[in-house]
Amino acid sequence: xxxxxLVQRALALERELGFERSxxxxxGLLLHVLAAQRGRTRVGExxxxxxxxxxxxxxxxxxxxxxxxxxxxxxxxxxxxxLFADDExxxxxxxxxxxxxxxxxxxxxxxxxxxKQHPGVDGADVVGLLAPGATILMDDLTPKLPDxxxxxxxxxxxxxxxxxxxxxxxxxxxxxxxxNGRTGKAGTAS
Ligand SMILES: C[S@@+](CC[C@H](N)C(=O)[O-])C[C@H]1O[C@@H](n2cnc3c(N)ncnc32)[C@H](O)[C@@H]1O
Numbered sequence: 001x002x003x004x005x006l007v008q009r010a011l012a013l014e015r016e017l018g019f020e021r022s023x024x025x026x027x028g029l030l031l032h033v034l035a036a037q038r039g040r041t042r043v044g045e046x047x048x049x050x051x052x053x054x055x056x057x058x059x060x061x062x063x064x065x066x067x068x069x070x071x072x073x074x075x076x077x078x079x080x081x082x083l084f085a086d087d088e089x090x091x092x093x094x095x096x097x098x099x100x101x102x103x104x105x106x107x108x109x110x111x112x113x114x115x116k117q118h119p120g121v122d123g124a125d126v127v128g129l130l131a132p133g134a135t136i137l138m139d140d141l142t143p144k145l146p147d148x149x150x151x152x153x154x155x156x157x158x159x160x161x162x163x164x165x166x167x168x169x170x171x172x173x174x175x176x177x178x179x180n181g182r183t184g185k186a187g188t189a190s
Pocket of ligand 1: 115
């Protein structure tokens with residue numbers, strides 16, 4: 001598929017601001033596929049950047065489905081808010097997700113794209129943002145790391161999340177997981 005117009009505008013914004021940490025196209029396509037799935041009711045993102053990942057998501061979501069994204073950096077948050085200004089179902093928050101996102105939850109699709117390096121510190125807070133049956137995606141993993149990796153340890157062994165690691169390119173990987181819908185609210189023991 002060709003990049004949706006919104007994605008093209010986000011990429012232009014990224015170039016304008018000299019930002020180099022947007023998700024790669026392969027991850028964007030994966031977000032697009034996940035967002036397009038039947039039954040999505042509320043979608044979120046931690047770490048907006050310049051809105052590239054958000055644009056892949058929003059381009060696939062039915063227009064009535066709320067999407068909330070949060071960005072710590074004021075300049076990027078303002079720029080991304082401008083990108084989605086015409087879409088009343090898109091909210092770009094400026095601030096720390098730990099503070100702002102719990103009141104926006106639960107989400108049934110979440111792109112975890114900030115602070116995922118320390119799941120021992122805030123992994124449980126992320127899980128607490130997920131609805132039963134929710135899907136979570138995180139990118140920027142390096143395949144075949146030789147040492148034990150706390151990100152993989154946490155997400156691939158979580159008792160309430162079924163997750164696997166997939167290659168997005170030969171050099172990059174992502175984890176996609178889903179909260180077990182049978183155990184009730186995410187983050188509580190079954
Ligand atoms: C990898 S970039 C996001 C890229 C974006 N998701 C995309 O796909 O194009 C991570 C972003 O998270 C933001 N960030 C870091 N810590 C944050 C926090 N505690 N709350 C909200 N945003 C945060 C950074 O400023 C940065 O812009």
